[in-house]
Amino acid sequence: MYSNQKDKNMNQNFIQYFTENFFQNKPEELDLFLKSLGKTIKKTIRINTNKIIIKDFESRFKKKWYILSPTFISNVFYAERWENFTDPEKRLWFSLEHLLGYFYIQELGASSSVHYLTEWKIDKNPYLILDMASSPGGKTTQLAEHYPNSFIVWNEFDKWRLAQLISNVERMGSDNVGLTYYNWLFFGKFTETFDRILLDAPCSWEWVGFKVQNNLKYWNIKNTKKIAELQSKLLEAALNSLKIGWEMLYSTCTLNKEENENVVNWILSKHPNCFEIMFEKRFWPHIDNTWGFFVCKIKKLKSINYKIKDKEITYNTYIKPLNKKENEILSNFCRDYWLDLKDYILYIFKQEVLAIKNVGNADMHSLQIQNLIKKFYLIKLGKKIWRIEGDKFVPNFYLGRDFELKLAPKYEIKDKKELDFYLKGNELIVVGNADLHSLHISSQSEFYQIKFANENIWLGSINKETGKIRNVFPVQWLRR
Numbered sequence: 001m002y003s004n005q006k007d008k009n010m011n012q013n014f015i016q017y018f019t020e021n022f023f024q025n026k027p028e029e030l031d032l033f034l035k036s037l038g039k040t041i042k043k044t045i046r047i048n049t050n051k052i053i054i055k056d057f058e059s060r061f062k063k064k065w066y067i068l069s070p071t072f073i074s075n076v077f078y079a080e081r082w083e084n085f086t087d088p089e090k091r092l093w094f095s096l097e098h099l100l101g102y103f104y105i106q107e108l109g110a111s112s113s114v115h116y117l118t119e120w121k122i123d124k125n126p127y128l129i130l131d132m133a134s135s136p137g138g139k140t141t142q143l144a145e146h147y148p149n150s151f152i153v154w155n156e157f158d159k160w161r162l163a164q165l166i167s168n169v170e171r172m173g174s175d176n177v178g179l180t181y182y183n184w185l186f187f188g189k190f191t192e193t194f195d196r197i198l199l200d201a202p203c204s205w206e207w208v209g210f211k212v213q214n215n216l217k218y219w220n221i222k223n224t225k226k227i228a229e230l231q232s233k234l235l236e237a238a239l240n241s242l243k244i245g246w247e248m249l250y251s252t253c254t255l256n257k258e259e260n261e262n263v264v265n266w267i268l269s270k271h272p273n274c275f276e277i278m279f280e281k282r283f284w285p286h287i288d289n290t291w292g293f294f295v296c297k298i299k300k301l302k303s304i305n306y307k308i309k310d311k312e313i314t315y316n317t318y319i320k321p322l323n324k325k326e327n328e329i330l331s332n333f334c335r336d337y338w339l340d341l342k343d344y345i346l347y348i349f350k351q352e353v354l355a356i357k358n359v360g361n362a363d364m365h366s367l368q369i370q371n372l373i374k375k376f377y378l379i380k381l382g383k384k385i386w387r388i389e390g391d392k393f394v395p396n397f398y399l400g401r402d403f404e405l406k407l408a409p410k411y412e413i414k415d416k417k418e419l420d421f422y423l424k425g426n427e428l429i430v431v432g433n434a435d436l437h438s439l440h441i442s443s444q445s446e447f448y449q450i451k452f453a454n455e456n457i458w459l460g461s462i463n464k465e466t467g468k469i470r471n472v473f474p475v476q477w478l479r480r
C-alpha cells in the first residue's frame with residue numbers, strides 16, 4: 001500500500017493499482033504522477049483546415065484575447081488567455097471563429113488519435129470509414145477533415161448525446177458523412193465492410209478523476225473490468241467489420257491496463273494470427289501534459305470467426321433523390337439567388353434537402369452514395385440545407401455561411417457591438433418604421449446574406465411587417 005502521508009485522502013486502491021502496474025520501484029515517478037492529477041492542463045484547440053488555413057487563423061487570433069502556441073500536432077494549438085475575463089464574447093466558445101466552425105476545442109491527447117490513423121496527413125483516397133462511438137463529434141469532424149474524399153459513417157446510440165453531436169458536425173460544416181443510430185455491437189454484422197475504423201470507446205472516465213481528483217474516490221477495479229468486457233466486445237465487432245489488410249484505431253481516455261492493453265490482448269488471443277499491433281501509446285499527464293489517453297492501431301490480417309445473432313439489416317427508404325417537381329422549385333430558387341450547387345449531390349429525407357459534395361466522377365460518386373444509402377440505416381446524410389414547406393424551399397441558415405447567394409441582398413453588420421447584439425439573439429434592423437412601406441415594394445427577396453467584415457456568416461429571413469431580420473441563430477451557440 002502506498003503510504004505517502006500527503007496522499008492519504010486519495011483512493012488507496014487507485015494508488016495501489018497504478019503502483020503495481022506502472023510504478024514498481026519508481027516512487028519518484030509515482031509521486032510526479034499523483035501530483036499531476038487535478039492540475040489544470042492548458043486548453044487546446046484544433047483548427048479546421050477544411051475551412052481556413054492555419055496562418056490566416058493565427059493572424060485573426062492574434063487580435064483576440066488568446067495567445068496561441070504550437071503543440072506536436074500541426075493544426076492543434078495551446079490557447080491561453082491574456083487576462084482573466086468573464087464576458088461571453090471573449091470566450092473561445094462564443095468567438096465568431098468558433099461559430100463559423102474554424103476550430104474545435106479539443107484536448108491534445110484526444111486530438112492525436114485521428115492523426116495516428118491517418119499517419120499525419122490529409123488522405124484524399126475515397127474510403128469507407130466508420131466512427132463507431134462518435135458523440136460529441138470531435139473525432140468525426142476530424143475524420144471528415146483528414147479524409148475529404150471518403151464517406152464517414154458516424155454512429156451514436158445514446159439519444160441524449162445526439163443533439164450535441166449533430167450540432168458540432170453542422171458547425172464544422174462536414175458533409176461527407178452519414179449518421180447511424182445503431183447499437184454499437186450491431187456493426188459486427190457488416191463483416192469486412194470498412195477501410196478504416198475509429199473506436200473511441202466508452203470508458204471508465206478516469207480522466208474526469210484526473211481533472212477533479214475527488215472523483216477518483218469512485219475508482220474501483222471491479223467497475224474497470226466490467227467496462228473492459230464491453231470494450232472487448234465492441235472492439236471485436238469493429239474488427240469483424242474491418243476489411244482484411246486495413247487498419248483501425250482503438251482509443252480510450254483511461255490509463256489503466258484493463259481497458260487498454262488487456263482489451264487488445266484478449267482480442268489477440270481469441271483470434272490468433274488475425275491481427276498485428278502497429279502502434280501503441282499512452283499519454284501521461286505528468287509526462288505529456290495531457291489528460292490520460294491511450295491509442296492502439298491494429299491491422300487486420302485475416303478473417304475472424306465471429307457470430308452475431310441474426311438481425312436484419314434495413315435501410316432508410318425515405319432518403320430519395322429529388323423528384324421532378326422538387327428539382328424545379330430548387331432550380332428556381334438557385335436562379336433567383338444565383339446559387340451554384342453543381343458540385344453537390346442532393347437527396348431528400350422527409351422534407352429536408354441534404355447535400356453531399358461531389359468528389360471525383362459525378363456519376364460514379366452519385367452511384368456510390370446511392371449504394372451506401374441502401375447499406376446503412378442513415379438518419380442524417382451530408383449537410384441539411386433546405387426544408388420543403390408546401391411549394392417553397394426554406395433554406396437552412398447555414399446556407400449563408402457555407403455557400404454564396406450572389407443575388408441575395410446583403411446585410412453588413414457594422415461593428416463588433418452589433419455582432420454581439422446579433423449573437424445574443426436579437427433581430428437586425430434593416431429599415432426603420434418610416435421605410436417599411438418602401439421595403440414591401442422594393443425588396444422581392446425574403447433572404448439576406450448576413451456579413452461581417454466581408455465574411456459570409458449567416459442567412460437571415462426578413463419580416464416585412466417589422467423590417468427586421470429574424471434571429472434564428474441556433475440557441476446552443478447564443479452568447480449568454
Ligand SMILES: C[S@@+](CC[C@H](N)C(=O)[O-])C[C@H]1O[C@@H](n2cnc3c(N)ncnc32)[C@H](O)[C@@H]1O
Pocket residue numbers: 133134135136137138139140156157158161184200201202203230234
Ligand atoms: C469517448 S466517447 C466518444 C467521443 C467522441 N469520439 C469524440 O471524439 O467526440 C465514448 C462514446 O461511447 C458511447 N457509449 C456509451 N455507452 C456505450 C455502450 N454501452 N456501448 C458503446 N458505446 C457507448 C458514448 O455515447 C460516446 O459516444
